[in-house]
Amino acid sequence: MTATSTALKHEVKDLSLAPGGKQRIEWAGREMPVLRQIQERFAQNKPLAGIRLVACCHVTTETAHLAIALKNAGADGLLIASNPLSTQDDVAASLVADYGIPVFAIKGEDNATYNRHVQIALDHKPNLIIDDGSDVTATLVKERQHQIGDIIGTTEETTTGIVRLQAMFNQGVLTFPAMNVNDADTKHFFDNRYGTGQSTLDGIIRATNILLAGKTIVIAGYGWCGKGAAMRARGMGANVIVTEIDPIKGIEAVMDGFRVMPMIEAASHGDVFITVTGNKHVIRPEHFEVMKDGAMVCNSGHFDIEIDLKSLAELSTEYRQVRNFTQQYFLKNGKSIIVLGEGRLINLAAAEGHPSAVMDMSFANQALACEYLVQNKGKLEPGLHSIPTEIDKEIGRLKLQAMGISLDTLTTEQVEYMNSWTSGT
Known part of the structure; x- marks a missing residue:
C-alpha cells in the first residue's frame, strides 16, 4: 500500500x-x-x-x-x-x-x-x-x-x-x-481450528488468570472455530460441553468425546461459556438466570451480538470493571455474571489474536x-x-x-492406476 x-x-x-x-x-x-x-x-x-x-x-x-x-x-x-x-x-x-x-x-x-x-x-x-x-x-x-x-x-x-x-x-x-x-482449506482448517482454539483460551487466561483444568467450559457452535476451542480446552484439562443446532455437527461433537446438549441445559453446568456461532443472542436472559454465580461468558465470533448484553444489563442492578477486559454484572437474583472483552472477540480484545x-x-x-x-x-x-x-x-x-517437511510423490504406475477404470483387484 x-x-x-x-x-x-x-x-x-x-x-x-x-x-x-x-x-x-x-x-x-x-x-x-x-x-x-x-x-x-x-x-x-x-x-x-x-x-x-x-x-x-x-x-x-x-x-x-x-x-x-x-x-x-x-x-x-x-x-x-x-x-x-x-x-x-x-x-x-x-x-x-x-x-x-x-x-x-x-x-x-x-x-x-x-x-x-x-x-x-x-x-x-x-x-x-x-x-x-x-x-x-x-x-x-x-x-x-x-x-x-x-x-x-x-x-x-x-x-x-x-x-x-x-x-x-x-x-x-x-x-x-x-x-x-x-x-480455503489452508485458512479454515488451520486459522479457525488451531488459531481460534489457542488464541481464545489465551484471551480468557490473560483477562482472568483462572485455572482451566477442572472447569466446565461450554462451547456454543461446533464449526471449525468451535472444534478448535473444544480441543484446546480439553487439552487444558477442562470438561467440555458443546451446544449445536446442526445434527451433523452435533453427532460429530459426540463422537469426538464431548457432551452435547441445548444451551438451556448447559447454562446451569458451565463455569466458562464461549460463543463461536456467527449468530446473535446465543446466550440470552433465560440462560443468564440459571447460570452459576460467577459464571464467565465470552465470545470468539466476529460480532459482539452473540451474547445478549443489553438483556444482561436489564437483569442487573449494577456492573463494575474488576480487571482489564473483565466486567462483573450483579443480577437482581443475587448472583453475578462475568463478561470478558465486552462480548467482542476475546482473543483480540484481551490477547494478540x-x-x-x-x-x-x-x-x-x-x-x-x-x-x-x-x-x-x-x-x-x-x-x-x-x-x-x-x-x-x-x-x-x-x-x-x-517447515522442512517433504511429502511422498506418486510413481508412474500409481498415476496410471488412479486414472484408469479398467484396472481392479
Whole structure:
C-alpha cells in the first residue's frame, strides 16, 4: 500500500509507539515464511500496480505483513480496523511511521469512529476490498451504489462475512465477485481450528488468570472455530460441553468425546461459556438466570451480538470493571455474571489474536486472492467464488517447505492406476 501524499493521512493513537510496533512486526515475520515469499515476488512483479485497495482487518502484527505485501505489489491502499477492540496501537503507529501505509484504527474506538473510518475507506474509491465481516462491502452496497462500477471484487476473511455476502447475493445486490478466503482449506482448517482454539483460551487466561483444568467450559457452535476451542480446552484439562443446532455437527461433537446438549441445559453446568456461532443472542436472559454465580461468558465470533448484553444489563442492578477486559454484572437474583472483552472477540480484545504461523497461510490466501481478482478482471461472475485449488495447494506446499517437511510423490504406475477404470483387484 503506497501513501498518496507526503503528509501521510492517518488516525492512530500515538505515532511515538512506532518503535515498539516495528519490533513486534519483525518478530511476527519470523513465523510467516509463505507471506514473505509472496512479498518478495510482489515486489518484483507489481501485480496490483494502479489498483486502489482498502483493507478492513484486525490491525495486528500479522496483518501488518499482509499490508506490506500489498504495498510491495504496488497497491494504492488504506487500512482500517475491522473491530474496535482488536487494534494493536503500536502496530498501527509503525505501519504509518515506518512503512508508509495509511492507517485509521485506534484500540477502543467507539462505534461512531469506527463507522467514520468505514466511510474514509470508501472515500478512497477502492477497486479492491479486503473485508473481515463485510462491513465495508455492505456499506458500499447500501450507501455508495455509484461506486460499485469501480469495484473489481472483494475478499472475505471470516464466516460471518461470508454469511452476509451470500445474503447479499441471494437478494440480488452483490453485483461483483467476492473471493471466499474463509473457506480455503489452508485458512479454515488451520486459522479457525488451531488459531481460534489457542488464541481464545489465551484471551480468557490473560483477562482472568483462572485455572482451566477442572472447569466446565461450554462451547456454543461446533464449526471449525468451535472444534478448535473444544480441543484446546480439553487439552487444558477442562470438561467440555458443546451446544449445536446442526445434527451433523452435533453427532460429530459426540463422537469426538464431548457432551452435547441445548444451551438451556448447559447454562446451569458451565463455569466458562464461549460463543463461536456467527449468530446473535446465543446466550440470552433465560440462560443468564440459571447460570452459576460467577459464571464467565465470552465470545470468539466476529460480532459482539452473540451474547445478549443489553438483556444482561436489564437483569442487573449494577456492573463494575474488576480487571482489564473483565466486567462483573450483579443480577437482581443475587448472583453475578462475568463478561470478558465486552462480548467482542476475546482473543483480540484481551490477547494478540492468532499466532503468526497460522495467519501466514490465511493472509497468503488474501494476497493471492487479490492478485487473482485483478488477473481475472471482467471474467468472473458476481457472487462468491472459492479460492482456486491450485492456489490453496501451493500455499500448503510452501508452508511445508518452510517447515522442512517433504511429502511422498506418486510413481508412474500409481498415476496410471488412479486414472484408469479398467484396472481392479
